Amino acid sequence: MVENRFGLRLLSHAVLWLGVLLVALPLWVAFVASTQAEGDLVSGTLSLWPGDHFLDNYRAVLFGAADVSVNVSVARMLLNSLIMALGIAIGKITISLLAAYAIVFFRFRARMLSFWLIFITLMLPVEVRIMPTFEVVANLNLLNSYVGLTLPLIASATATFLFRQFFMTIPGELLEAARVDGAGPIRFLFDILLPLSRTNLAALFVIMFIYGWNQYLWPLLVTTDDHYYTVVMSVQRMLAVGDADVTWHRVMPATVLAMLPPVLVVVLMQRLFVKGLIETEK
Template sequence: MVENRPWLSVLTHVTLFLGLVIVLFPVWIAFVASTYPSTTFASGVVPLLPGSHLLENYSQVLSAGAVRNGLPPVGPMLINSLVMALGIALGKMAISLISAFAIVYFRFPFRMVAFWIIFLTLMLPVEVRIVPTYQVIADLNMLNSYAGLTIPLIASATATFLYRQFFLTVPDELAEAARIDGAGPFKFLKDIAIPLSRTSSAALFVILFIYGWNQYLWPLLVTTDPNYYTVVMGIQRVAQATDQEPLWNLVMAVAVLAILPPVIVVVAMQKLFVRGLVESEK
C-alpha cells in the first residue's frame, strides 16, 4: 500500500523524470547531431538544438547513402531489417507454439526429455554455434539470401518454454469439452489455444521483433552482397572512414532511422504488450 504523502509523490515524479532524461538524452543528442552538416563536429562540440540540414541528411542516407564510406542507400537496408525481424519473430512464434502444444497435449514417449533438450539450448547462444551454423548455411547455398538471414535464428527455447507454461494454465475442462464436441487437436489449437494466447503472443512478438531487428553478428557473416545489408550493419559501415573524419551527422541519421521501427512496434502494441506480461485471457 502506497502512503498518501505529498513529498513522497513529488520524490517519485522527480525520480521518474530524471530517469526519463537519462534514457532519452543520448537519443536527443543523436537526433540533433543528424540535423547538422559534418563540419559542425570538427570542433568536438555538439549543439543541443536541431539544425537546418535535417531533410538533406536524411534524404541523403535514405536514397544515396555515403559513397565515401562505402554505405549503400539506407532505404533498402530498412526493408531488409524489417523482413529479417518479421521472419525471425513470426518463425520463432510458429515453431515454438506448435512444439509447446505438442509437448503439453500429446502423450508421446520421451516428450519431457525432448522439452528439456530444447530448454538446454538456452545455454548455447548464437556466438557459440556460429561456425557450424555458418558452414551449414554455406553448404546449402543460402548465403546472401533472406532465408540465410532468418532460418538459422528462428528456433527459440525461450518462446517454447513460455508457450508451454501458458498452455499448462489452460483448464483441462476446455480440452475435454472440445474433445466431446468432436474437435480435433488442430481445431482446438486454432479455435481455442491460439485465441487464448493472443496477449502473450503479442508480448512475445514485440520482444522477438526487437531481437531480430538488432541482430548484427549473424548478418555480418552471411551477407557480402550490399542488397542484403541490414540497417544495423549500416551504422557500422557509415562510421568507417579511411584517413578522414567519419561523417558523424550521417552516422547519427542512420542510428535514428534504425531505432524508429522498434519504437513504432512497441508504441503500437503497448497495451497488448503490457497485458501479455501481467495477465492472461482465460
C-alpha cells in the same frame, strides 16, 4: 498511514525527471546531430538545438547510397531489417507454438527427450558458437540470403516454454468438450487454442520483433553483399572508415532511423511489451 510529505514527493519527482533526461540525452544528441550540415560535425562543439539540414540529411541517406563505404540506401536496409525481424518473430512463434502444442496435448515416445533437446538451445546463444554455426550456414549455401539471416535464429526455447506454461493452464474440460463435439487435434488448435492465446501471441511478437530487428553479429557474418545489409549492422560499417573522417551527417540519420521502428513498437504497444517481457523471463 504513511506520511505524505511535500518535500519527499518533490525529491522523487526531481530524481525521476533527472533520470528521464539522462536516459533521453543520447537520443536527443543523436537527433540534433542528424540535422546538422556536414561542416558543423567535423570540428568544434555541437549545438544542442537541431540544425536546418533535417530534410537534406534524411533524404540523402534514405534514397541515395548511405555512405562511401556502404553502397545501398538506408530505405533498402530498413526493408531488409523489417524482413529479418518479421521472419524471426513469425518463425519463432509458429514453430514454438506447434512444438509446445505437441508436447502438452499429445503423449508419444521421446516426448521428454524432444523437450530437453529444445531446452538445450537456451544454453547456446549465437555468440558462443559463432564459427561452427557460420560454417553450417555457409555449407548450406545460405550466405547472403534472407533465409540465412532468419532461419538459424528462429529456434526458441523461451517461446516454447511460454506456450507450454500457457497451454498447461487450459482446463481439461475444454478439450473434453471439443472432443465430444467431434473436433480433432487440428480443429482444436485453430478454433479454440489460438483464439485463447491471442494476447500471449501479441506480447511475444513484440518482444521477438525487437529481438529480430536488433540482431547484430549474425547479419554481420552472413552478409557480404550490400543488398542484404540490415540497418543496425550497417551503421557500424559506415563508421569503419579507417583513417578518413567519419561522415557523421550520414551516420547519425542512419542511427536514428535504425532505432526508430523498435522504439516506436515499445512506446505504442507498451502494455503488450511489458507483459511479454515479464512473461518471457518467468
